[in-house]
Amino acid sequence: MSNIPASRQHDILTLIRQEGSVTVSLLAEQFSVSELTIRRDLDHLAKKGLVERTHGGATARRNLPVEPDYLQKASEYPQEKAAIAEKVASFVEEGDTLYINSGSTTFEVIRAVVALEKRVTIVTNNIDAIYLCKESEIVRLILAGGIYRNRSHSVSGSLSSLIISQIHANKAIIGVDGFSPSAGLTTPILEEAETTRAMIEHTVGNVFVVAASNKIGVVSNFKTVSLDQVDALVTDEKGAEIVKQMEIPESLEIIVATNI
């Protein structure tokens, strides 16, 4: 992967997130390349679902009719999360059945997985997944049921576990609020922890945990599982640095998602 276009696309992405929207002509001028190149860059970013392509330019994604609280959270480490999502999506294969729990990072994961255009089944308790999958004809979406929590736009609890008990996925992609060697994976909501645990227990393949550096070493309220039930941690460069100082199970692979 060559560096010059990648870094320009990264800069474009930052600019779009900053300004909300950009024009092709302005970008072409700013980066001293032809408009055609900019258009290709934007198309590339749009295909990954990172921006919304429009006539004359591109805008930041704003396709959710109802914006959940966690979209504010999503703006905390947007690039890290996008990079992590991109990375973990690269492990997804045609025909996979995936457990993906709720949260801002895993929301990005769903976006990245749908952008792959592979024939996969996504099982999730994140209701917002419907916005991401609605245009895809080849991704099958199974929603867990249960009591709806408006703050996280998700369902969880014993009723969710009931459905999960019927499905065995071959990969799980799990977002957490805390990742710690001693406390394992932790979340602030009891029911979410239960649902996530059920997902991990019904996964026959690899369990990926996605977490930006601000989650590493953190302990939240409720324990999901301990680290020896996790196969891989996908994190950013800073997160990987922190993990290196920790005593983690040997079986746990650390995967670094380098910023785009």
Next chain:
Amino acid sequence: MSNIPASRQHDILTLIRQEGSVTVSLLAEQFSVSELTIRRDLDHLAKKGLVERTHGGATARRNLPVEPDYLQKASEYPQEKAAIAEKVASFVEEGDTLYINSGSTTFEVIRAVVALEKRVTIVTNNIDAIYLCKESEIVRLILAGGIYRNRSHSVSGSLSSLIISQIHANKAIIGVDGFSPSAGLTTPILEEAETTRAMIEHTVGNVFVVAASNKIGVVSNFKTVSLDQVDALVTDEKGAEIVKQMEIPESLEIIVATNI
């Protein structure tokens, strides 16, 4: 500010949501484009159901953005459906647990029930219910899980029935595509029929069927249950007329919702 159409339309939309209403001439001045362009922008937004077009401008729309074909169906008999929804909601009592299946009529029912501000639990397979319940702190929403169908914005099938098998409601409010003495209640989708049947079977109290006159006497593809499992039909005046000609079980009460 970049003046690409998408960005301008977004700004117009936020402005409308902020102010409640806008005029074409003011917008034209503000964005330095012709009024004609503004009109086209507003038409565009109105077509997506995001704003309400008026003479000389546009106003905010509190309605949620729903699927076009869903919306089309919803606009078929809007007054009748609203009246029916209002009527059936009047039977809902504090503390009730309600089964409500998916469909444009029952969507209105959920809206009416939430407006009651009574402490009830709604169990539904209509995902759009989240828009209606999100602001209510006293309505508890339980979503059935299962495979998501984008056309109806609902989940259904055996996984949904699994959750339903765990819940016994004391009232069920059921929308149908066909209501017929011989064929019973019918719907065009097999899985929906299964889910609806499960709801009715797990209701210990009254089962209400809501149907505007265009559904009465109609037979759709898949049977849900026969009429003797229904306690009441809530319909409009024209529907009541038609039912009078039919041979229906004596136990089935006909409730007429008079147009407001």
Next chain:
DNA sequence: TGACAGATGAACGTTTATGATTGTATGCTC
């Protein structure tokens, strides 16, 4: 050195956005 992939730009025809023009409908004033 030669083959090759990826990035870039030019040229072409096509699509989209915009504004001017004209005529029609709506609402208001008198």
Next chain:
DNA sequence: GAGCATACAATCATAAACGTTCATCTGTCA
């Protein structure tokens, strides 16, 4: 009810943006 102003719809012309194809350049690898 006549006259008038405003908003609208319909049509056309123009310019900008777009997609497609081809050619060029660069760096990599054998």
